[in-house]
Amino acid sequence: MRNSLPLFTLALASLLTVGQSWAHGGAANSHADKHRISADQEEFGRQGDPKKVSRTIDISMHDNMRYNHSKITVRQGETLRIVLLNKGKIMHELVLGTEQKLKEHAEVMKKFPNMEHDSPYMAHVPPSKKQEIIWEFNKPGEFMFGCLIPGHFEAGMVGRVTVLPGKP
Template sequence: MKTIKALMLASTLAFSNPGFAHGDEDHSAPSGPVRKEQKEWGIAGDAASATRKLEFRMTDNMRFAPERIQVKQGETVRLSIRNDGQVMHEFVLGTKKELDEHAALMMKFPGMEHSEPYMAHVPPGKTGEIVWTFNRAGDFDFACLIAGHYQAGMVGKVKVVAAARS
């Protein structure tokens, strides 16, 4: 009975949203317009509004370089994410709570794919990009949520410094 329920769940997930399957395909270039949805950590930005570019490297030792960044509240930043490893990696912005929840889901469904403006899936040797407006002050996170990578410590921190009040 458990096997039948598991198969029913798997087939439901497989056919209910065909956009959810991680693989080795290049997910770095979003297709269509970017969905702008306010998140705790900001909102998708417009490339023309980016005031600076930050470059990241991802490696198979399950680390990002740099592991910490600081931006100003209201700043739109172009994040360039290079995968210097031999396996697929991703860069996902979020809160620790959301990343924890998503990482747990990825462990259960390692083939899950997602395409949000705060995520970049980057094949080996390729570069992905996120343009993000950090419009809320606070401490946020980024991580690779591919099954096992987050658990191995592939995480980083974003400090968004509050805008000065006049």
């Protein structure tokens, strides 16, 4: 039992350092926080201003571990409203990120499947419910989205986002 304490302390410290980057959206946020736009810059963009949305993409989530769209192409600087509808009978989510970050997060989710969600690039959607992400893709590149609930990502519940440089 004595040897377990250092391991527990190390595990707890690891979780605390992961903090915001692995937090998922919803319950802990106050009403005022939901309307505040984060200034945090990610490798794949930043939270978008709802007043600057250039288009809306509807993505449905299914229990066959697929999204109805697996490829999205946007222009650098474009702000999307991504409306997510869970058409399944189990929980699904959509998390935007780099391939490396999504794989890392999927591994953490296997160990801690009930993590809270509160980052603007994540939406945890119960069955038959709808949520949205408003995201500004301000950096060109190839990015991903996926459902990081244990087993879903590995089963192929992923997609790609291509951000083309500059305005047309």
